[in-house]
Every structure is written in C-alpha cells, then in structure tokens.
Amino acid sequence: MNDNFLYTSRPPVRKEFADHLYQHLCETNPERDQQGPGEWKNRKIIKWNYALISIVIIFLLLFTFSDDVRAFADRIIQNVAGFFVEERTNSPMDEIEQTTPGVGSGAPFSEITEVFIPAISLEDLVANPPFQFELPSYLPEGFELQRDDIAKSGDWVSIVWEKQNAEIVMLVEQSCPVLPVGPDSTEEIVINGNSALLIRGWWGENHVWDPTRGLEIHWNKSNLHYRLIYSQRTIANRTIEPISGDIDQLVKELIQIAESVP
Amino acid sequence: MNMKTNLTATLHTDMVVEEIDWGEVYEHFLPRIFHFMCYKVGNIQLAEDLTATTFEKAWANREKFRKNRGEVQAWLIGIARHVVFDYYRKPYHEVDLVEAIDVPDSSVVVEETVQHQQDFKKISQLLTKYLDRDRELIALKYGAEMTNREIAKFTGLSESNVGTILHRVVTNLRLEWKEKE
Numbered sequence: 395m396n397d398n399f400l401y402t403s404r405p406p407v408r409k410e411f412a413d414h415l416y417q418h419l420c421e422t423n424p425e426r427d428q429q430g431p432g433e434w435k436n437r438k439i440i441k442w443n444y445a446l447i448s449i450v451i452i453f454l455l456l457f458t459f460s461d462d463v464r465a466f467a468d469r470i471i472q473n474v475a476g477f478f479v480e481e482r483t484n485s486p487m488d489e490i491e492q493t494t495p496g497v498g499s500g501a502p503f504s505e506i507t508e509v510f511i512p513a514i515s516l517e518d519l520v521a522n523p524p525f526q527f528e529l530p531s532y533l534p535e536g537f538e539l540q541r542d543d544i545a546k547s548g549d550w551v552s553i554v555w556e557k558q559n560a561e562i563v564m565l566v567e568q569s570c571p572v573l574p575v576g577p578d579s580t581e582e583i584v585i586n587g588n589s590a591l592l593i594r595g596w597w598g599e600n601h602v603w604d605p606t607r608g609l610e611i612h613w614n615k616s617n618l619h620y621r622l623i624y625s626q627r628t629i630a631n632r633t634i635e636p637i638s639g640d641i642d643q644l645v646k647e648l649i650q651i652a653e654s655v656p
Numbered sequence: 657m658n659m660k661t662n663l664t665a666t667l668h669t670d671m672v673v674e675e676i677d678w679g680e681v682y683e684h685f686l687p688r689i690f691h692f693m694c695y696k697v698g699n700i701q702l703a704e705d706l707t708a709t710t711f712e713k714a715w716a717n718r719e720k721f722r723k724n725r726g727e728v729q730a731w732l733i734g735i736a737r738h739v740v741f742d743y744y745r746k747p748y749h750e751v752d753l754v755e756a757i758d759v760p761d762s763s764v765v766v767e768e769t770v771q772h773q774q775d776f777k778k779i780s781q782l783l784t785k786y787l788d789r790d791r792e793l794i795a796l797k798y799g800a801e802m803t804n805r806e807i808a809k810f811t812g813l814s815e816s817n818v819g820t821i822l823h824r825v826v827t828n829l830r831l832e833w834k835e836k837e
Contacts, residue, residue, distance in 0.1 A: 397826045399833050400798040403775035404691045405700050412686055415708050419682070419715045 471572060475582040475589040477612050478572045485597035486574050514544055524548050527566040527618055532654035534647050537562060559635075562651070563623040570612070570619035576603020583645075585613045585652045592645060596625065596634060606636040611648050620655060622648050678718055681728055682711065688729075689736050692799030695791065696740050698780035700773065706743060710736045730810060733800050782832050790825045797822055 471480045516539070524546055536557040543554035549568040554561060575593050583592045590613035598604030609624040624644055625634050637644065689710050693703035713735050721731060783791050796807045804822070808815040 396830060397798070399775075399830065400779065400794070400826065403772070403779045404798070405694060405703075405772045405776045407687050407690050408704070411704050415686075415711060416682060418708070419711060422712070422715065 472580075474580045475591040475612075476614065477570060477591045479575045479580050479591070479593075480572050481577050481579075482574050482603075483577065485601035485603075487597065487601060514546060516541055516544055519544055519546060519551065524551065525568060525618070526616075527551060527620075528615075528655045529553070530564070530651045530654040531656070532651055533562075534651070559626050559628065561623075561625050561627060562648075563625075565621045565623070567619045567621075568617075570614070573612070576605070579603060579605060583611065583649065585611070585649060588613065588615075590649075590652070594641070598634075598636075604636065606641070607634055608637070609641065609644055609648060611645075611652055613652055615655065620652065622651055624648055676718075676721070676728065678715070681732075685729065685732050686711070688800045689732060690799075691801075692733065692736055692795045693740070694776065695780075695783070695795035695799040696736075697743075698777075698783065700776065706736070706739050710739045713739065729800070729802070730806070733796070733802070733810065736800075779829070779833070782829055786825060790821060793818060793822055794825060794829075 471478055473479075533555060534557070537555040537560075538557065540554040540556050543552070545552045551566045553564045555564075556562075573591075573593070576595050576597070579593055579595045581592050581594075583590050590611055593608075593610040593612070595603050595605035596608035598607050607625065610621055612619065612621045614620070624637075626637050627633060628635050686707070690703055690707045693706045693710075694700060697703055697706065710732065714732055721728070783794065786794075792811070793807060796802045796810065797804075802810065804818045805815050807813070808818045811818070813821075
C-alpha cells in the first residue's frame with residue numbers, strides 16, 4: 395500500500411512552537427522541569443538516594459533502641475515461586491491479641507468479633523459465580539463435598555471436602571495477599587509445568603508455627619489465585635491437630651488435585 | 657484455623673513503575689500529537705493550540721501517571737482525543753472542518769513550508785468527504801503513527817477491521833490525490 399503521501403503531506407512541527415511550548419511547560423512545573431530532560435532523572439535519583447539513606451539511619455537507630463522494630467525485622471517478606479510470603483516467628487493472631495484491648499491473656503474467646511460469612515448452596519454458586527473458576531476433577535477417595543461450607547464473596551470462593559477428621563479447603567481468589575508463614579516452611583513445587591508454592595505447617599498452640607499442622611499449595615491460573623489447604627481436626631471440638639500419616643504422600647495427592655483443575 | 661476470615665488480609669506490593677524521562681516523552685511525542693491534531697482538525701494553527709492544550713493537561717497530571725513507558729502513547733493520545741472532543745463540544749469554538757482548512761496560517765514563511773501547507777490543505781479537503789471513523793483511523797495511523805494493533809486496542813475495532821478500513825480509505829485517497837495533482 396503506497397501511503398507515503400500521507401506522511402509527506404503532514405506539516406512539520408515549527409521549532410518556534412515546540413520550544414515555546416516546552417518553555418511554557420517548564421515554567422508551569424518549575425521544580426522538576428527547569429533542568430534538561432536527562433537531569434530530571436538524575437535529580438530524582440539523588441533525591442531518592444538521600445531518602446533511602448535517611449530511612450536506613452532512622453531504622454538502625456530504632457532497631458537499636460526499640461523492641462517493636464526488632465520484632466518487625468524478624469519478619470522477612472520473600473518471593474517464593476512468585477508468591478509473597480512473610481516469615482514470622484509468631485502468628486498474626488498473636489499480634490492482634492496483644493494489641494487489641496480486651497483480647498489476649500485472660501480474655502474469654504467469645505469477646506473476639508467473628509466475621510460471619512453466610513454459606514450458600516452449590517446451586518447458587520453455580521448459577522451466580524462471582525467470577526469464572528474451575529473445580530478439580532480428581533479428589534482422593536472418601537472425600538465428600540460439604541454443602542454447608544460453600545461460601546463466596548465478590549472476589550473469592552471457598553469450597554470444602556471432608557473425610558472423617560481430614561479436611562481439604564479450596565480457595566479461589568482474584569488476588570493473592572502476602573502469606574504469613576513460619577520459618578523455613580515454604581518450598582517451590584511444580585504444578586502442570588508451572589511454579590507453585592508448598593507451605594508445610596500452621597500456627598499451633600501459643601501461636602508457634604508447627605510444621606505438622608497443615609499443608610497448603612498455592613498456584614496461579616488464568617489470573618486467579620488457587621489454594622488448597624489440607625488439615626486434620628479433632629472430632630470432638632474441630633480444633634486443628636498435627637497430621638497423622640505420610641505427609642509426603644499427602645503432598646502428592648494435593649498436587650494431583652491441583653493438576654486436575656483444568 | 658478459619659481460613660475464610662483470613663481472606664480479608666490483603667497486603668499488596670506496589671506496582672513497579674519505570675522511571676519516565678518526560679523531556680524525552682515531549683521530544684518523541686510532540687510531532688505525533690501535532691500530526692494527529694492536524695489530521696483531526698485540518699488546520700495547522702488550531703492543531704498547535706490543541707497540541708499545546710494536550711501537553712498542558714498531560715504535564716499537569718504526569719505525577720499521577722503510574723503506568724509504564726510503553727503506555728505513555730495511549731495515555732497521551734487519549735488526552736488528545738478528549739481535547740479535540742471538548743473543543744468541538746463547546747458551541748463558541750465550533751469550526752466547520754471545511755472552513756477551518758481555509759483559515760490562513762500566519763506561521764508559514766519558508767517556501768518549503770508553503771508546499772507542506774498546500775499539500776496538507778489538499779489532503780485535509782479530501783478527508784472531509786470521509787466518515788469520522790475513517791478520519792480518526794487516518795489520524796491515529798499517519799498522525800500519531802500507531803500500529804494497526806495499537807489502533808485496534810485503542811478503538812475497540814479488530815486488527816483486521818482496522819487494516820481493511822485503512823486500506824480502503826488510503827487507496828481512495830491516493831486516487832483522489834493523483835487526480836488533484
């Protein structure tokens with residue numbers, strides 16, 4: 395297609411116009427624009443360097459004299475298999491209990507405000523999904539869908555399968571938060587050829603991480619964040635207990651479930 | 657463990673945004689915005705005014721621009737389109753496209769530029785016979801120098817549709833251009 399005439403017929407930009415407009419733009423934005431284009435960048439980098447050095451000095455001073463800052467430094471946010479995990483020495487709930495008046499040592503559990511999320515039927519979920527997501531085609535033998543535990547919100551869906559005292563929860567979310575985990579509890583695995591995250595454990599008594607109290611795998615698919623959570627609970631009061639059985643075999647089964655999500 | 661309540665904890669990391677050299681942006685996009693305006697309004701003086709308005713708006717809001725360098729073009733063209741739309745929406749600014757072409761351009765003094773001006777007036781007159789949509793695509797392609805794919809994304813048309821329309825319009829324009837020579 396000979397379209398050269400559409401380029402050659404364009405009037406050139408007048409230099410006087412270009413210079414005048416640039417000067418006008420600089421005058422209306424004097425702080426940044428009096429410098430040449432390249433100098434903007436340098437000036438901003440220098441500014442950021444000063445800011446960064448100041449922050450480091452303040453942090454070091456606080457680290458020396460403040461217990462809170464030292465506690466904060468204990469947590470490290472890392473990227474594992476594309477997921478942000480925050481390694482902590484204590485559970486997030488421990489922090490809430492320590493900082494919320496009326497909650498904590500000696501306070502009755504009933505005083506904690508619980509968030510009530512109404513369960514919905516499977517039919518409701520199928521008819522009105524908050525977004526399009528997929529279900530696994532494989533489940534280990536004996537696990538049954540818990541129809542009373544299906545829940546959804548605008549940006550997540552939760553489905554539960556149970557077998558005796560074992561529970562598998564599948565959460566599908568439209569975004570992935572930073573995941574609080576215990577020390578050395580994460581590893582990268584592969585699901586259908588893609589990187590995924592395995593977390594071994596959950597917070598136990600006294601808010602301390604217990605590597606035998608649960609398994610989680612996280613993976614992303616079609617812009618959604620999927621997670622499978624395996625745990626075992628006491629029959630009497632449904633509290634989480636350490637997993638009995640072959641944990642590595644359970645990991646394989648969770649991966650198999652994840653890989654069956656189309 | 658109540659995982660359902662834990663879902664509300666959403667700590668997101670900030671999006672990584674490239675450092676943008678706005679001086680380079682100005683140098684690179686000034687001709688594109690100006691030529692886009694030329695094809696949109698068919699008048700050089702008016703195109704300069706609307707180009708200036710576009711950059712004033714962009715400069716005033718550039719602190720809020722939190723996307724990457726590659727998206728600057730779409731952002732600027734988006735502002736330019738709104739500037740043109742606002743211009744024609746105001747009744748006291750209404751200028752008929754054919755009349756606008758006849759407004760003399762006081763800026764032209766050099767012979768070469770006079771030739772450019774004549775060519776531009778000729779192409780602008782030819783374009784008045786085409787649909788708004790066709791002129792818009794010409795302005796985006798030959799003014800803003802966007803690719804067919806970028807135009808498709810920008811206008812909501814399919815890429816093949818953009819290619820087909822542009823091919824038809826350019827073929828007809830070329831024939832009419834030669835007839836007028």
